[in-house]
Each structure stands twice: as structure tokens, then as C-alpha cells.
Amino acid sequence: MSTIKEVAVFAENKLGQMAIITKVLADAGVNIRWVTIATTETFGVIKFLVDRCDEAFAALRQKGFTVSLIDVLAIEVPDKPGGLFEVADTLRKNAVNVENASGFVTQSQKRAVLLIEVKDIDRAEQVLKKKRLRLLGADEALKL
């Protein structure tokens, strides 16, 4: 299993919410490695990849935030032209529906990582591995 946990927070789409949430995480000594924000007119879901997931969850919950942990896959995107296409194509051909995706390139090692949320995470893992695409474990993803 190469699933990684992200902390998702349900917040009002209101000025200052992000500052409050990140302050809670800072006070809990949690280091944020990656963040994605999805908003509608009235609310937003903010997802964090953090070094200490359980502490982040507990700290936010204690401050009255609505939090949930979600499983994601961290796929290393091959460093070559068409690298991202290869990942996307593999998922599409195997009818794995990606519900959410976000990507980043690490500064230090020049590696590109794609985080994806899918319904059937085991199957997604299977088809990606079969295609010899590398999935990062939590330790590795956090060290990037």
C-alpha cells in the first residue's frame, strides 16, 4: 500500500480562514508540505499534506474545525516529455476516474509529483504499478 494521508478542512469561503487554519497547524508544530484549495462561492475545502497528519487532525478538530483524513496516491511523474501524459493515459485506459489531482515539482531534486484522489484507490495503485510508474510512500513524499 502506497497511500498517503491528507488532512482536509471544510471552511467557509471567508477572508482570514486560511490564516486561522495555518496558525493552528503552526502552533501544533506541524509542517505543511503541500496545500490545495478548492472553493465554491460559499465554502472551500483545503487539503494539506503535512509531516504529522494525526497531530494536525487533532489540533484542527480541537479548535472546532470540520476535518477529515483522505487517502491519496503520490505518483512520481517520469522526467521526460510526455511524462504526465503517460500517467493520465494509464489511468484513463483503466477507467480509473480521478476525482482530484494536484502536482508539484520539488526544488531540490527536480522531481515532479502528482497527487491524485480516486474512488478505487487499490485498483489505481495496481494499474500504475503495472505500468512501472513509481508511487511514493508517506516517508518519501514528505522528504521531498
Added chain:
Amino acid sequence: MFWDKEWETLSRAELEQWQLRRLRSTVQHVARHVPFYQQKCAERGLGARAILSLKDIRRLPFTTREDLRATYPFGLLAVDRADVIRLHTSSGTTGKPKAMFFSKKDVAGAADLIARCLVMTGVGRGDVLQNMMTYGLFTGALVMHYGAEKVGLMVIPAGPGNSERQCLLMQDFRTTVFHTTPSYALYLAQFLKERGIDPRRDLSLRKAYIGAEPYSDETRRKIESALGVKVYNSYGLSEMNGPGVAFECEHQQGMHLWEDHFLIEIVDPATGNPVPDGEEGEMVLTTLRREAMPILRYRTRDITSVIRTPCPCGRTHRRIRRITGRADDMLIVRGVNLYPQQIERVLMSLPAVGHSYQIHLEGLDELIVKVELADASFDGRVEHLVNLQREIVERLRADLLVKPRVELLPPGSLPVSEGKAKRVFDKRIL
């Protein structure tokens, strides 16, 4: 179980005879001692002798909320001030308050009705009542308190709010029954859950008396399942003693209205004319036993109807249906009439929706419903929230025939009220 079987099961003929007699003496009493009624009756050329049958009540003048304000403070007092032993007031959002006076007999009478209500729901000596209504000028807590003492319950005068302490009292003194508003009951359920207290395992609660705000049957079920209690609907208003005017029996099919104390009429809220038997309209109440401040034909503004069939419990006092709205609460949005309770009913039927909601009317007739997500329903996926929001819009549109804008909010975003919840905010520029 009966507190006063003779009165509670009096035959309809005897009950109506008693009502007629009491109506006549009430009219006589106010015509003699209350200038406000003196004048109104004189205008109509009326005296007690004009009341030959119960139907003649229609010849009497209505009393409105505005009349109570206009005659504040002593205008409707019908006895010597020295005979008044208690004052309650009720404040509206605007204008002067209303004053309610109780003689010794009135205090006893109100307590007696509560005693009937409590025994009717199967509580008695040995039960512990945690009274979470507001003590003070508001009638809600004190009237219940006196009635419960009369029956012999141990009363904890907890008052509202301070959930931490409510919870401690419930645990330490093994509270079996509590009395509160629907919004606070729901808040408390959430509070207990957050503290990891399971009411079924950790508390001794059996029953809840919920009133002071209209609420839907869906809300009742939510409270019942969250707190592991049986919820009894309680109806009252400060102008008519406070709680104990009408209450559910063990069958929980409508609330028995104590007809030896109150004469009930249902009228068209717009015209004041009686509606056909059994149909919905505004409830009008006349006090039949009150001394200090009798009120003739009080326009309650509450919308309900009378259930015509007898109740299996054997009580002859007719039942009223759950209040479906307040005549004043009726909203007209884009030409469609709707009550906030309709919106509540739809929201509370959706398990993913939390307890708090607000209705905002803004701009040019725009209906906005703000509602919280149930805490356990968040799975981190924004798509699910968007879908839920869409579903709420659809369900409301189907029920109200008006399409609202729905704002889904995280649990705990809306302010919690410990008394009556303010739910409707009308900021339209019409």
C-alpha cells in the same frame, strides 16, 4: 395516568356547559373591572347576558398583541393590585413589553395544568426534571417549575446555557426529564457527542418536553435519536400562562388543549372569521379560569387546526395539531406564501444536514437558506458538498415552489441560541 381524571375526562356536554358558564362570568368580570373591555363591550352593546351559547363568543371583541402593549402596564388588570402575587412580562423585538399578572389562584391553576401534562406523559415522583428554560420574566421556566414540584418531581432549576454544567448536572443527579427549546436540545446533543458522552449509556434521560419555538416532526425525531429520549410537544404562550396550554399525551398524536381553562377558536388570520370545522387557521384563545388578567379572544397568531376525533387515551379535551407556523412568520417570496417550518422540515429530513439553519431574504425577493453540514458527513471531498448543496436546492424548490440559494456551511458556523432562535432575516429592499 391522570393527574385529575375527573376534569380530564369530563363528558363533552358537561365540559361545554362549564365553558359557557365560565365564559359568561369572565365577560361579566372584565366588563366590570377592565376599562379596555368595558369600552369594547359598550361599543357593541354587549353584556354577559348577550352570551347565550358558546357560538356567541363571536360577538365578543378580539384582543391582540398590540392591545396588550397599548394597555401596558396595568390596563388589563382585573383585580386589586394587592391580589397579584406574580408578574411576568414578554418582550417583543420592537416596542413596549406585555405584562401578565397572576393571582394566587392563577399561579395554582397554571401549575395544575402542568401537573396534568407531566402525569399524562408518564412521569411522577422519583423523576428528576432539569429545567433548562429561562428563569425570570419569561414564563417558560417558572410555570413548569411550579407544576413539576406539585407532582413531586425533583426539579433542577438549571436555566438555559452553560452546556458544560448542564451535562454535569445530568450525570451527577441522574436527570430523567428535561425541558428546553428545540434549538437548544439539538445543540446539547451535538455538545454531548463532542465530549464523547453517549446519552443512552452515560445518562438516565427518558423524556424531553420541547416547546417555546415551533418545530417540525423531523426535528422531533432528530432530537429523539440523538438523545435517546421520547420528545413530547409542548404548547404555550406567555399571554396564556406560558407552558401547559396544550401538551401531548402518550399517543403523541396532537396536543390536548385544556378546554376547561381555555376556549379555542380557529379563524381565518386575514378576516377573523371562523374557518370550517377541522380546517387550519389562526388559533384564538379565551381564558376561562383566570382571575388577575382574563383575556377575551386572544389572537395567538399561531396556525393550527383542531383534531375532531377522540383520543384513545380517554381525555375529552380536544387536540390541536403541531403549530405549522406563526401568522406573523409567513413569508411571501416571489408571490408564494411559505412558512419557515416548511424549510425546516425539508432540511431536517436530510441526514447529511446539521441542526442549525437560517433563512435570509435579500435584495429583490431572493431566498437564501444557510445550513450547516452534519459533522460526520464531511469526507474531505468538495464534489460531495457541491452535490449535497444541489440536492438541498432541489428538495426545497420541489416543496416550496420557489428556488432558493443554498449556502452549505461547516458545523458550528451559525450562532447558537440558548433561548428562542432567530432564524429569519428579512433584509429585502421592497
